[in-house]
Amino acid sequence: MQQIKRKTILGIETSCDETAAAIVSFSNKKFTVHSNIIRSQINIHKKYGGVVPEVAARQHIISVIAVIEQALETAQKTVGKIDAIAVTAGPGLITSLMVGVQTAKTLSYIWNKPLIAVNHMKAHVYANWINNKKIKFPAICLIVSGGHTELVLLKKDTHFKKIGQTVDDAAGEAFDKTAQLIKLEYPGGPEISKSAATGNPNAFTFPRPMINSGDFNFSFSGLKTAVLYTVKKQKKHDSKMTADLAASFQQAVVDVLTIKTAKAAKKYQAKSIMLAGGVAANKLLRETLQQKAADLGTNFYVPDIQYCTDNAAMIAVAGYFTPKQNLNKIKINPNLEL
Ligand code: KG4
Ligand code: ZN
Secondary structure (H helix, E strand, O other): OOOOOOOEEEEEEOOOOEEEEEEEEEEOOEEEEEEEEEEEOHHHHHHHOOOOHHHHHHHHHHHHHHHHHHHHHHHHOOOOOOOEEEEEEEOOOHHHHHHHHHHHHHHHHHHOOOEEEEEHHHHHHHHHHOOOOOOOOOEEEEEEOOOOEEEEEEEEOOEEEEEEEEOOOOHHHHHHHHHHHOOOOOOHHHHHHHHHOOOOOOOOOOOOOOOOOOOOOEOOHHHHHHHHHHHHHOOOOOHHHHHHHHHHHHHHHHHHHHHHHHHHHHHOOOOEEEEEOHHHHOHHHHHHHHHHHHHHOOEEEOOOHHHOOOOOHHHHHHHHHOOOEOHHHOOOOOOOOO
16 A cells, blocks of 8 residues: 555545545554445436436535535544545546535635545445455456446556456446346346346346457447347246346346456456445355355455445545645546546
């Protein structure tokens, strides 16, 4: 870990449909989460079947100050002053990002505290440090979220090299779109995983796209289309059918993700395999990748479920690893790369 000077960080996250703030401190080589407040907009976007950017930004404006206040109040019992502010500057929805960044800039100016612009995808990876693990390098991290699916080689905690990514839909996007096809609610990931628990993963043989492609890229749009054709062919559609479709789809996604991650770990002689992002909350994915890592004799790390989906504790932790910037130089970048 690089030299850490900032001791207590306020993290702010508004890149998509969660308004979040958290206070995290670092002492005795340990991160402690003093507060982790998340105000989700899921119930508002549910009726549209996905996140509506303009609606999301308006909700962030309504919530952001109350959420920060609550994070500060909760943390007050266990920690003193704030030393710095970390905020997501990208990737994400531009108008949503603007709310968090402008709020953070204002607080940084009036409190006279340094501001750190954080990359949301790196923050997902840094969620793995929350439980104070000593991660061994080189490490391979599979990042799977609503907008991204990436395989990353980390030579050290601040050195990220993307070795593969999706060529079309992200894994979370595939879960969300497939859920719509089989009449499950948004967000599709948790719904599919719930329904799959009672389904048969071998009921339908769905493709495992690019499983033998020889590179570390992924593709999920064909898999979603395969589910669509299967749904169209069925004469009746009851809850057993939904569960079987969900389980078969989930198995196909998990097979591709875990087999390719294990191949990358072998190729790069990784000492650790890490999992990160919202889809890392998926039980089958967590368990299957853990088993694959054990088979390879590699360490395995995954954040607690509450730190897999969007949260501000991971943004604060990322603040420890990211250099601070001059207020005027901080730019929002909706397409920020790793
Ligand atoms: O990281 P995240 O919270 O937001 C982004 O940065 O995109 O990821 C959200 C994605 C959604 O697509 C959601 O369906 C998926 O994570 N997700 C899951 C599960 N929980 C959330 N996917 C599969 N299984 C889950 N249990
Ligand atoms: Zn995210």
